[in-house]
Amino acid sequence: MSETITYLTDVAMITCVVQSGDADDIVKAAREAGATAALVYHGRGTGIRERLGLLGIAIDAEKDIVTVLVSSDQREIVADRIFHAGHFDTPARGFLCITPLEKAATYIPQSVKDRLTKKE
Amino acid sequence: MAEHFRFGDYQHELGYGHDEVSFNALTPKLQRDLEGRLIPYQPTPIKLMSKEVFKLLQPYVSVRFMEQVKSVIPLALYLALFQILILRQLVEDSWVITGGLFAVIVGLMFFMEGLKLGLMPFGTVIGKRLPQKSPLPMVLFITLLLGIGVTFAEPAIGALKAAGQKVAVERAPYLFALLNDWSELLVLVIGFSVGFAAVIGTLRFLYGWSLKPLIYISLGSVLGLTLYGAFDPELTKILGLAWDAGAVTTGPVTVPLVLFLFVLLRLVLKETLKNMGEIVYGIGLTIIGMCLFNAGLTYGLSKLGGNVGSLVPAAFMELSTVPLSPLYIYVVGLVLSLVFAFGLGYGATVAEPALNALGTTAQSLTNGVFKKKTLIAAVSLGVAIGIAIGLAKLIFNLPLVWLIMPGYVLALVLTYFSSETFVNVAWDSAGVTTGPITVPLVLAMGLGFGNATNAVEGFGILSMASIGPILTVLATGLLSDYNARNEALAVTKASGIPHV
Numbered sequence: 001m002s003e004t005i006t007y008l009t010d011v012a013m014i015t016c017v018v019q020s021g022d023a024d025d026i027v028k029a030a031r032e033a034g035a036t037a038a039l040v041y042h043g044r045g046t047g048i049r050e051r052l053g054l055l056g057i058a059i060d061a062e063k064d065i066v067t068v069l070v071s072s073d074q075r076e077i078v079a080d081r082i083f084h085a086g087h088f089d090t091p092a093r094g095f096l097c098i099t100p101l102e103k104a105a106t107y108i109p110q111s112v113k114d115r116l117t118k119k120e
Numbered sequence: 121m122a123e124h125f126r127f128g129d130y131q132h133e134l135g136y137g138h139d140e141v142s143f144n145a146l147t148p149k150l151q152r153d154l155e156g157r158l159i160p161y162q163p164t165p166i167k168l169m170s171k172e173v174f175k176l177l178q179p180y181v182s183v184r185f186m187e188q189v190k191s192v193i194p195l196a197l198y199l200a201l202f203q204i205l206i207l208r209q210l211v212e213d214s215w216v217i218t219g220g221l222f223a224v225i226v227g228l229m230f231f232m233e234g235l236k237l238g239l240m241p242f243g244t245v246i247g248k249r250l251p252q253k254s255p256l257p258m259v260l261f262i263t264l265l266l267g268i269g270v271t272f273a274e275p276a277i278g279a280l281k282a283a284g285q286k287v288a289v290e291r292a293p294y295l296f297a298l299l300n301d302w303s304e305l306l307v308l309v310i311g312f313s314v315g316f317a318a319v320i321g322t323l324r325f326l327y328g329w330s331l332k333p334l335i336y337i338s339l340g341s342v343l344g345l346t347l348y349g350a351f352d353p354e355l356t357k358i359l360g361l362a363w364d365a366g367a368v369t370t371g372p373v374t375v376p377l378v379l380f381l382f383v384l385l386r387l388v389l390k391e392t393l394k395n396m397g398e399i400v401y402g403i404g405l406t407i408i409g410m411c412l413f414n415a416g417l418t419y420g421l422s423k424l425g426g427n428v429g430s431l432v433p434a435a436f437m438e439l440s441t442v443p444l445s446p447l448y449i450y451v452v453g454l455v456l457s458l459v460f461a462f463g464l465g466y467g468a469t470v471a472e473p474a475l476n477a478l479g480t481t482a483q484s485l486t487n488g489v490f491k492k493k494t495l496i497a498a499v500s501l502g503v504a505i506g507i508a509i510g511l512a513k514l515i516f517n518l519p520l521v522w523l524i525m526p527g528y529v530l531a532l533v534l535t536y537f538s539s540e541t542f543v544n545v546a547w548d549s550a551g552v553t554t555g556p557i558t559v560p561l562v563l564a565m566g567l568g569f570g571n572a573t574n575a576v577e578g579f580g581i582l583s584m585a586s587i588g589p590i591l592t593v594l595a596t597g598l599l600s601d602y603n604a605r606n607e608a609l610a611v612t613k614a615s616g617i618p619h620v
Contacts, residue, residue: 050163051163051164052165055173055176056398057401059180090175091175092176
């Protein structure tokens with residue numbers, strides 16, 4: 001067992017907040033744009049819903065929150081795909097933000113490690 | 121200037137079709153009072169242009185509309201096609217029925233959304249506060265009242281009452297009296313028992329009682345009463361109603377219940393709710409939805425069901441209303457009718473939204489041993505078999521006791537051998553299957569069928585539809601248990617470890 005931890009750098013996190021039930025579309029779009037994995041959790045949103053008055057009922061207060069880790073090269077295209085797949089250009093359908101991450105670590109398969117070291 | 125660019129940097133800088141606006145330009149400037157304290161900022165209401173309003177409402181409406189379309193249309197198509205292709209009869213008043221079905225879809229859509237907005241908040245607050253603020257007897261008493269309220273508000277009970285008008289007075293006087301003169305009392309009695317059952321259910325939940333003994337006790341006494349009724353020629357005719365009532369009571373709820381909950385909240389718990397506007401809107405929606413649904417029920421689902429029901433017997437016997445009947449040789453026609461009932465049961469159940477929820481729960485409860493797909497298939501199969509048997513009961517005029525007794529005795533035996541988890545899921549599935557679409561359809565079909573074949577009453581099909589899934593789910597549960605055990609055995613044998 002090796003003691004060294006291989007850190008991944010150039011990682012960005014895309015966080016999306018969408019109406020409950022829409023998460024699967026987002027995950028699909030992200031995956032098609034090359035993202036490896038996504039995490040979905042639930043929450044409750046406030047703000048716009050209250051300010052819209054009675055129209056607010058068209059917005060589900062229950063939200064799905066999707067976080068996707070992408071490489072910094074990918075982030076523009078993944079964010080783009082998510083934006084369009086989630087119809088973020090219509091009122092109250094969703095929101096996304098991109099955060100740069102310093103580094104990340106997880107299990108990296110040996111074959112991938114070998115390939116990367118060979119390149120150098 | 122560097123000679124090499126990373127493609128990612130290039131892409132980022134290029135920013136195809138991206139604009140940037142500083143968020144600072146959008147956030148409000150905060151005001152301070154004379155002493156330098158911040159004045160809390162009051163957000164202004166957002167004004168949308170009509171185009172934006174449309175864009176906002178369009179997905180909201182279409183998603184909810186399609187949900188109901190998916191559950192109603194396939195069934196209606198099945199009924200209509202069967203009537204046209206197999207029975208070779210045109211659907212009468214097809215425009216009225218189409219309008220009715222549309223009303224059912226829109227009504228259900230309004231009702232469900234209203235329920236979510238107007239009723240769910242009550243449930244959440246009461247569920248959280250009641251046990252904290254009131255002693256156990258109070259909680260149980262309120263549970264009892266709730267059970268009664270829920271039954272009074274139940275739309276399927278209305279279907280039962282409407283069905284009573286089609287019963288012939290001279291042939292089943294007790295049944296007629298119960299459904300017409302004493303219908304309020306009947307609903308009250310049914311409601312009281314639902315409330316009582318809810319109290320027992322709560323106690324069971326609190327003290328972790330096993331479901332099995334409760335099933336043994338209640339089913340034992342009910343079967344005893346049924347046997348007693350079976351030997352009284354007058355009471356026999358009520359048995360169908362009695363067993364069907366059990367299937368009817370579990371469904372959606374509505375307005376008087378909201379009032380009750382509201383009073384409970386204000387007087388007992390002294391709590392208030394946020395978003396009163398939304399709740400009023402939700403309750404308004406449920407009322408509109410209920411009206412539309414009832415109208416649609418009369419002109420759409422019930423009419424279609426009754427129509428087909430009264431025509432199906434033409435497949436194997438002579439009916440004065442249908443020329444050229446019987447349409448098929450007796451045996452072929454009979455098989456066709458039973459296959460029709462089977463298909464109707466299967467289709468109606470697969471579409472039931474509550475079953476989907478139960479499937480998910482069952483899957484997580486049994487750690488995946490009981491797959492969601494398996495459960496839905498098992499329950500649908502059970503309902504299908506149940507309805508087919510119920511139809512056979514009407515055709516051959518079998519006494520209901522003959523079908524109920526062995527069915528529930530078998531269910532008791534299977535319950536004895538099954539694990540607690542499966543028992544819970546199986547007995548719950550009986551209640552889930554009879555929702556707002558299945559009940560009126562099947563009741564109307566049974567009554568139409570009964571009238572055409574001159575049966576005394578068309579009840580009993582629903583009770584068969586309730587027992588079917590219990591049996592199939594218990595059987596499936598035992599089978600998957602058995603399989604899992606066999607697999608485990610095979611694994612231990614293969615790995616050479618002696619099985620202890």
